[in-house]
Amino acid sequence: GLWSSAVDALSGSKKRNDIPIQGIDLPDVWNSFGSAPTPPPPQKDDERVPTVIDGKSMAAEIRLGIADEVRRMKDAIGKVPGLAVVLVGQRRDSQSYIRFKTMACEEVGIKSLLTELPENCAEHEIVSAVSSFNKDPSIHGILVQLPLPKHMDEERILGAISLEKDVDGFHPLNMGNLALRGREPLFIPCASKACIALLLQSGVELKGKNIAVIGRGKVVGLPTSLLLQRHHATVSIIHAFSKNPEQITRESDIVISAAGVANLVRGSWLKPGAIVIDVGTNPVEDPNSEFGYRLVGDVCFEEALPLVSAITPVPGGVGPVTIAMLLSNTLDAAKRLYDFT
Numbered sequence: 001g002l003w004s005s006a007v008d009a010l011s012g013s014k015k016r017n018d019i020p021i022q023g024i025d026l027p028d029v030w031n032s033f034g035s036a037p038t039p040p041p042p043q044k045d046d047e048r049v050p051t052v053i054d055g056k057s058m059a060a061e062i063r064l065g066i067a068d069e070v071r072r073m074k075d076a077i078g079k080v081p082g083l084a085v086v087l088v089g090q091r092r093d094s095q096s097y098i099r100f101k102t103m104a105c106e107e108v109g110i111k112s113l114l115t116e117l118p119e120n121c122a123e124h125e126i127v128s129a130v131s132s133f134n135k136d137p138s139i140h141g142i143l144v145q146l147p148l149p150k151h152m153d154e155e156r157i158l159g160a161i162s163l164e165k166d167v168d169g170f171h172p173l174n175m176g177n178l179a180l181r182g183r184e185p186l187f188i189p190c191a192s193k194a195c196i197a198l199l200l201q202s203g204v205e206l207k208g209k210n211i212a213v214i215g216r217g218k219v220v221g222l223p224t225s226l227l228l229q230r231h232h233a234t235v236s237i238i239h240a241f242s243k244n245p246e247q248i249t250r251e252s253d254i255v256i257s258a259a260g261v262a263n264l265v266r267g268s269w270l271k272p273g274a275i276v277i278d279v280g281t282n283p284v285e286d287p288n289s290e291f292g293y294r295l296v297g298d299v300c301f302e303e304a305l306p307l308v309s310a311i312t313p314v315p316g317g318v319g320p321v322t323i324a325m326l327l328s329n330t331l332d333a334a335k336r337l338y339d340f341t
């Protein structure tokens with residue numbers, strides 16, 4: 001329709017033979033900085049006790065509030081919010097994130113539906129799954145789990161999600177509105193909301209702070225940098241082509257890492273007393289753990305801990321709050337549809 005052609009025209013995603021002024025399709029290829037962490041530098045004369053920010057209990061508290069609201073809505077109008085998840089392929093990490101999302105929905109009384117499609121399915125099958133959820137009146141939020149298999153046009157699939165049901169906030173119009181002053185997106189991406197919530201909850205003022213955001217992806221880095229600017233922070237966006245990531249990060253009061261590279265951020269990258277939000281959830285092989293892998297962050301936690309004033313752990317930091325924000329966005333979508341306040 002009118003919207004989608006307008007969106008295509010604006011995104012320029014079809015014109016890939018132009019002079020690549022912005023190099024939009026250069027993949028982010030990060031150097032690995034080795035995996036063996038060096039022992040933390042001694043800090044004998046320093047009495048600072050770092051705060052390990054507890055995302056798990058914050059998420060539990062948010063879920064309690066959402067459960068109350070869902071109950072109030074059900075009692076008042078006989079409706080509950082509904083979330084649809086589309087999963088393509090068999091990635092183990094995606095499967096377990098989706099299990100957490102489903103469990104969280106159940107806990108707060110949100111209905112959830114899951115459509116699973118094989119890795120080798122056709123793009124139009126995903127679009128048609130999305131379209132049928134667009135039309136389903138019991139579904140208020142639609143989430144297409146990323147990453148999609150490489151051969152698929154992610155923008156086209158995300159653009160097919162109805163704006164009012166885009167609880168991830170990845171639709172180009174929601175993302176564009178997030179970037180523009182004087183406009184409000186219908187939804188703010190969940191992980192970005194989680195980062196801001198964790199900082200504010202920890203009593204951190206954002207206005208005027210120097211904040212390094214490491215990574216510029218659509219899921220976390222980009223929307224988080226936009227949201228931080230709305231909070232009047234001075235934002236440095238660091239990516240794989242940045243010349244001096246370590247120096248920029250070391251000059252920052254707050255570091256938010258969403259690069260997706262285990263142990264990228266070493267102790268030497270951090271200013272003493274910095275606040276660190278680690279959004280990385282990197283699965284690393286671990287035959288000893290239940291599912292054959294465990295999650296580590298982007299930040300070398302052992303090195304960071306003695307230096308920082310506060311840090312989020314992985315797991316138990318940003319992840320659970322991200323899921324709570326997904327529930328919150330889904331509740332908001334349903335409230336908006338039914339005009340329920």
Ligand SMILES: Nc1nc(=O)c2c([nH]1)NC[C@@H]1CN(c3ccc(C(=O)N[C@@H](CCC(=O)O)C(=O)O)cc3)C=[N+]21
Pocket residue numbers: 096097100143144145146147168190191219281295314315316317318319320322323
């Ligand atoms: N359309 C889409 N939306 C997303 O929001 C999205 C996505 N695709 N693709 C992948 C990333 C990753 N992500 C996580 C969410 C929660 C945890 C989480 O809850 N982790 C727990 C437990 C992890 C564990 O123990 O396995 C923790 O950190 O404590 C992790 C990762 C959402 N993402």
